[in-house]
Every structure is written in structure tokens, then in C-alpha cells.
Amino acid sequence: MTMTTADGPAGRLGGRAWPFVVTRNRLLDWRPIVAPDFMIAQGGEYLLVHAADPGDGPVPSPVFERIVTTKRYGDLTLLASSRPATADLIGGSAQEQLVDRVGRPIQLIEGLVLPGRHPGCAARWQAQLAWVDAIAQQSFLGFWQSEDETEPPASSRALTETGPAAEREVGPGQVASDEGVPGDPGLVPAHGRGHPSPRQVIAAAVTVIASLVVLYVIIRVTRR
Amino acid sequence: MRTINVHALGPSGSGKTVFMAAMYRQLRIKRADADFYLKTDHATSVHMNSVFNAVANPQDEWPASTRVANEWEFGLTVTTPAGDFEPLKVKYRDYPGFVLTAPRAAEDERYQHVIEQMKSAHALLVLLDGAGVQACLRGEPHGRRFLDFELSSSLEIVQQTRCPVHFAVTKWDLLEGAHSLAEVRDLLLGDSSFRDLIRGRSESAAGPIRLIPVSSVGTGFAAMQPNGQMQKLGPPARPFQVELPLISVIPDFVTYAFSELQARDQDLLSRVQRHLRNAESGDLSGRYAGRLAMARDLTKRALASRLGKSLKATNPVLAALLHDEDQFADGLFFVVQEVARRAAALTDKRQAADSAAAASLRAGVHDQVSALQLIESQFHQLLTRFEQKYPESLLAGPRAAGFGPQDLDGGLLGDSWAMPAMGGMR
Numbered sequence: 009m010t011m012t013t014a015d016g017p018a019g020r021l022g023g024r025a026w027p028f029v030v031t032r033n034r035l036l037d038w039r040p041i042v043a044p045d046f047m048i049a050q051g052g053e054y055l056l057v058h059a060a061d062p063g064d065g066p067v068p069s070p071v072f073e074r075i076v077t078t079k080r081y082g083d084l085t086l087l088a089s090s091r092p093a094t095a096d097l098i099g100g101s102a103q104e105q106l107v108d109r110v111g112r113p114i115q116l117i118e119g120l121v122l123p124g125r126h127p128g129c130a131a132r133w134q135a136q137l138a139w140v141d142a143i144a145q146q147s148f149l150g151f152w153q154s155e156d157e158t159e160p161p162a163s164s165r166a167l168t169e170t171g172p173a174a175e176r177e178v179g180p181g182q183v184a185s186d187e188g189v190p191g192d193p194g195l196v197p198a199h200g201r202g203h204p205s206p207r208q209v210i211a212a213a214v215t216v217i218a219s220l221v222v223l224y225v226i227i228r229v230t231r232r
Numbered sequence: 233m234r235t236i237n238v239h240a241l242g243p244s245g246s247g248k249t250v251f252m253a254a255m256y257r258q259l260r261i262k263r264a265d266a267d268f269y270l271k272t273d274h275a276t277s278v279h280m281n282s283v284f285n286a287v288a289n290p291q292d293e294w295p296a297s298t299r300v301a302n303e304w305e306f307g308l309t310v311t312t313p314a315g316d317f318e319p320l321k322v323k324y325r326d327y328p329g330f331v332l333t334a335p336r337a338a339e340d341e342r343y344q345h346v347i348e349q350m351k352s353a354h355a356l357l358v359l360l361d362g363a364g365v366q367a368c369l370r371g372e373p374h375g376r377r378f379l380d381f382e383l384s385s386s387l388e389i390v391q392q393t394r395c396p397v398h399f400a401v402t403k404w405d406l407l408e409g410a411h412s413l414a415e416v417r418d419l420l421l422g423d424s425s426f427r428d429l430i431r432g433r434s435e436s437a438a439g440p441i442r443l444i445p446v447s448s449v450g451t452g453f454a455a456m457q458p459n460g461q462m463q464k465l466g467p468p469a470r471p472f473q474v475e476l477p478l479i480s481v482i483p484d485f486v487t488y489a490f491s492e493l494q495a496r497d498q499d500l501l502s503r504v505q506r507h508l509r510n511a512e513s514g515d516l517s518g519r520y521a522g523r524l525a526m527a528r529d530l531t532k533r534a535l536a537s538r539l540g541k542s543l544k545a546t547n548p549v550l551a552a553l554l555h556d557e558d559q560f561a562d563g564l565f566f567v568v569q570e571v572a573r574r575a576a577a578l579t580d581k582r583q584a585a586d587s588a589a590a591a592s593l594r595a596g597v598h599d600q601v602s603a604l605q606l607i608e609s610q611f612h613q614l615l616t617r618f619e620q621k622y623p624e625s626l627l628a629g630p631r632a633a634g635f636g637p638q639d640l641d642g643g644l645l646g647d648s649w650a651m652p653a654m655g656g657m658r
Contacts, residue, residue, distance in 0.1 A: 031245075034520075037333060038332060039337075051340070052339065054334070054336060054337045110462055112294045157334055
């Protein structure tokens with residue numbers, strides 16, 4: 009599949025970015041544990057492992073930008089950063105570095121995939137990168153317990169540049185969404201099978217209260 | 233200049249990155265008993281040294297596991313009174329472990345290409361995790377995964393090649409003293425897939441398969457904790473036999489090339505050997521070089537193109553390496569001469585012949601071909617010594633010390649061809 013790019017004739021996917029998370033656990037080697045739905049559908053999400061490799065620099069790394077050209081998806085812009093995977097991700101101390109089975113430190117590489125070429129776009133997506141960190145935290149615990157080499161990553165759906173759309177998210181087995189993309193093949197079972205985050209609980213509560221208030225207002229208006 | 237492509241594969245945690253750094257560390261300086269050293273570009277040298285220094289420093293963490301495929305190129309440099317020569321480059325391709333073990337990685341176009349590349353290697357280096365081997369020998373659960381998953385994924389690649397294969401048992405410091413190489417060999421041969429692979433190789437003229445114990449840090453440097461992690465203890469790192477897989481590549485490739493030539497066109501090869509013997513029979517000072525040049529020229533005109541075409545059809549990897557424009561005859565002569573030299577060494581008093589031959593080769597180095605002959609000769613001697621110390625290390629193929637006259641006269645699959653006995657295995 010060749011995706012229509014933001015710079016392409018249609019520009020249909022402009023202003024959207026898909027979250028991804030690359031990491032490993034004690035036993036399983038490096039892999040995406042969250043990847044764009046359109047990449048998983050094509051079986052090409054492993055390109056994130058090498059395309060978003062931060063190199064041998066210091067960890068945590070600053071946000072870096074990569075533009076890659078692929079046969080399947082056309083040009084892609086990746087925004088990513090790496091940070092140490094610490095035990096608070098699995099309910100332990102934030103001071104404890106997680107290591108693999110032979111004692112090597114583990115990192116989390118978190119970022120966004122933008123279809124097309126978008127040099128210098130990191131500043132515009134800063135808020136959404138913070139959102140990806142929350143997705144990573146949500147997904148890591150389930151992955152940490154996995155020993156299944158065949159398990160696919162959790163699929164992510166598009167975030168937009170604007171804040172409110174990015175906040176609207178999370179359905180069952182889904183780690184982020186707004187209105188999705190045409191031809192969405194649906195969502196696969198995710199590594200991110202952990203409990204909802206406090207942020208999600210608050211968002212749900214606010215939605216319920218707001219709905220009740222709106223309902224109350226409608227009833228009062230119609231009774232007059 | 234020719235380049236030998238060695239592809240290194242092994243699952244995550246088998247120690248590929250550290251092994252590569254330790255090997256470079258061992259060979260970057262010319263040893264007292266050899267005339268060669270490894271040379272590389274500055275960036276690779278800095279990287280290798282920084283990885284090894286991090287490993288060797290008890291205060292540092294182990295290096296993070298590899299996420300991307302790497303390529304390392306080393307020049308085999310020969311120092312002689314006539315100057316320095318670099319007749320051969322060895323290019324190592326080091327793949328992340330998930331290429332072998334993660335089914336979804338196999339769907340990625342980049343890694344599909346990697347698998348195809350592996351099949352065209354001149355030699356394969358398969359790193360077997362010594363900790364996994366130890367777990368198997370102890371009957372621990374992790375050992376089952378090692379055998380059923382990590383080992384078998386490497387075998388699929390090996391199955392599809394004919395080149396020499398070196399299984400390096402890493403972290404030998406964990407096994408040394410408690411287990412022997414024969415035990416490890418029997419454990420591996422107890423796996424039906426591994427046994428069938430070795431049996432298949434033994435019945436063909438493909439490259440030798442060796443089992444080589446190595447340790448990138450040496451005995452006493454680190455110990456395994458109950459949770460499986462390796463803890464550094466403090467003594468200095470002393471790499472053990474990390475240079476042997478590289479040293480085995482050239483002699484084993486010559487053996488492989490010769491057996492391949494023999495299998496493809498025995499008649500033509502016999503004629504090349506005859507030309508060579510005729511040239512050497514007139515070994516009077518001053519005339520030898522001229523006769524050799526004439527024989528090479530005759531071979532080039534009369535035989536090389538026919539054999540080249542035959543090889544190109546049946547083994548394009550080998551043909552590409554031997555056939556460098558019109559230098560096919562040189563490559564052919566090199567292989568045949570090396571096998572003849574081994575045969576001569578077998579018929580003479582071994583030590584004296586080796587020493588005399590080495591001295592003669594060293595004094596005679598004047599170009600890339602003669603420098604390559606010196607390297608092959610020294611590597612062959614080192615490999616022979618290793619085989620004498622670990623006779624069980626050869627899983628398939630002729631012994632380095634035994635590949636000689638009987639091969640020149642005909643049957644390749646003679647008594648010197650190894651196939652470990654299958655009896656008494658678990």
C-alpha cells in the first residue's frame with residue numbers, strides 16, 4: 009500500500025499523527041508494542057525499530073526527527089525520543105532501571121508517525137508527544153508480562169494537531185483515536201491490556217456529569 | 233582486493249555485540265606469533281573500543297542490546313620486511329536477534345532482504361548463548377526455550393547455505409570447569425534438527441561446520457545471578473578464543489572452495505593440479521616463478537573460463553569471489569596451491585615443515601597474493617592447533633590437519649571427513 013501523503017495530491021492525511029512505542033522486555037527482543045493501525049494491517053511495523061533508533065547517544069534523548077522513504081507507505085516523518093524504562097511502569101520504583109534477562113538496560117522509544125515529509129514539525133506536535141508517553145505507560149505492563157513472540161502490537165489511531173481531538177480517546181483494545189482513517193481494518197488485541205489510567209477515569213466522569221447536566225437542561229426547557 | 237562476507241547471527245542476549253568488540257580487541261595489535269593484525273576505519277575502531285571498555289569496566293552497565301543491523305569491515309593486514317599488505321577484507325554483518333525469532337519482523341521488507349543476504353554469505357558465524365546451553369545441561373526451563381526456539385531459528389538459515397559455518401558457544405566462562413565441549417556437542421546433536429543438519433552436511437561437499445567455545449570476558453570476570461543476570465565481579469576481562477572464528481574462516485573457505493571445484497569439474501581441476509605440479513617440479517631458483525606464471529597463464533586461457541562458467545551456474549557465491557574479472561585463475565591457483573601446501577606439510581615432519589614453510593612464505597611476500605598465502609598458512613596452523621586441543625569441535629567437514637593428499641588424489645569424503653558418532657546421545 010502506498011499512503012496518500014500530506015504533501016501528495018490529496019493531502020488527505022495532513023495534520024494527523026499516529027503514536028508508536030518501541031521497547032523490549034526481559035525475554036522478548038526489541039519490537040513495537042504500539043504501532044499505527046495502517047502499519048500493522050500491512051505487517052510492516054518493524055520498520056519503526058530501525059527507523060526510530062536513537063543511536064548510542066545519551067538516554068533520555070531529546071526529541072529527534074527522521075524522514076524515511078518506504079515502498080509500502082511512501083514517505084514517513086518520525087518524531088521520537090527515548091527514555092529509560094523504569095520499574096514504576098510495572099508498579100515499582102521510578103529509580104529502578106529495568107533490565108533484560110542478561111542485565112542490559114531497557115529503554116522506551118516513544119513517538120509519532122506522520123505520513124509525508126514534514127521537516128521541522130516537532131514543535132507543533134510537542135503536546136501530543138506527551139500524550140504518547142501516557143500511552144506507553146498504559147501499554148508497558150501488559151507487554152512486560154508477555155513471552156509470546158507472535159503477539160502483535162496494540163494498534164494506534166490518528167491524533168490531530170489540536171489538543172481537544174487528541175484528548176478524545178480510548179475504546180476497548182484501542183490506545184488512542186479520533187475519527188480514524190478511511191478503510192480502517194479495525195483494532196487487534198493490544199499489549200496495552202492494563203487498567204484505565206486516572207486521566208481516562210476523570211475524562212469518563214466528566215463526560216457522564218456533562219451529559220447529565222445537558223439532559224437536565226433539556227428536560228427543564230421542554231417542560232416550559 | 234577480495235572481501236569475505238561473514239554473517240553473524242544469534243538470538244537476543246547471545247553476546248554478538250560484545251563478541252565483535254572483543255575479537256577486534258584481540259586482533260587489532262600484531263601478535264608475537266603471527267604476522268597479521270586487523271585494521272579498520274577510525275569510527276569503527278572507536279566504537280569497538282568503547283563497547284569493549286564499557287564491558288570491561290566493572291562500574292559500567294552491559295551495552296544495550298542491538299536494535300539495528302550493523303556492518304563492520306576489517307582489513308587483514310600483513311607486515312613484512314617488504315612492507316605492509318592488505319590482501320583481504322572481512323566484512324561482518326551483525327543482525328539484531330529479532331530477525332531470527334520474531335515472526336512479524338519477517339514480514340518487514342527490510343528483514344526479508346536480510347534473510348536473503350544471509351543465504352549468500354561466504355561464511356556464517358552463529359552465536360549460541362552459553363547461558364542457554366548451561367540451562368539445557370542443567371535441565372532448567374530456560375534451556376527448553378533455547379533448544380526449541382533460539383537454536384532452531386538459526387538452523388533454518390544454516391540449512392540454506394553451503395558455506396563454512398562456525399557455531400561459537402559464547403560465555404564459555406560459565407561452562408568451563410563444569411562442562412566439556414564434548415558434552416555441549418552431544419547436547420546439540422541430541423536435538424534432531426541439529427543432528428539432521430550436521431548429517432546432511434557430512435554427506436555433501438559443503439563447507440566445514442565447527443563448534444568453537446569462546447568467552448568475550450574470560451573466566452572469573454562475571455557470574456550469573458539467580459535471576460539470570462550477569463554481574464561483573466571485578467577481575468580484568470581476558471577474552472578467550474574470540475579470534476578463532478575469524479581465523480577459521482580463511483582455511484575453511486579454501487577447503488570449501490576446493491571441494492566445490494572438485495565436485496563441479498574434477499577433470500578440469502586435475503589438469504590445473506598437473507600444471508601446478510609441473511611448474512613446481514622445476515623449482516630451481518629463478519625458474520620457479522616463471523614456470524608458475526606460465527602455468528597460471530595457460531590455466532587462465534584454457535581452463536578458467538570453462539570452470540568459471542560451470543561454477544557460476546552451480547555456486548554463484550563462490551564464483552563471484554574467485555572470479556574477479558580475469559583474476560579467476562589467480563583465485564583458482566591460490567586454492568589449489570594451499571591444498572597442495574597442506575598435503576606437503578602432512579607428508580613431511582610436521583613441525584619442521586610448518587616452521588620452514590612459514591619462514592619461506594614470510595620471506596617471499598612481495599604482493600597481495602603472496603601475503604594472502606602467508607595469512608592462510610598461519611591461520612591454518614592456528615586452526616590445526618585448536619583442533620588438536622578440541623578434536624570434538626569439528627562437526628562436519630575434513631580436519632584442518634587431515635585435508636591433504638587423499639583429497640588431491642580424489643575422494644573427498646575420506647576418513648578425515650568428520651561426522652560425530654551418534655551413539656550415547658541424550
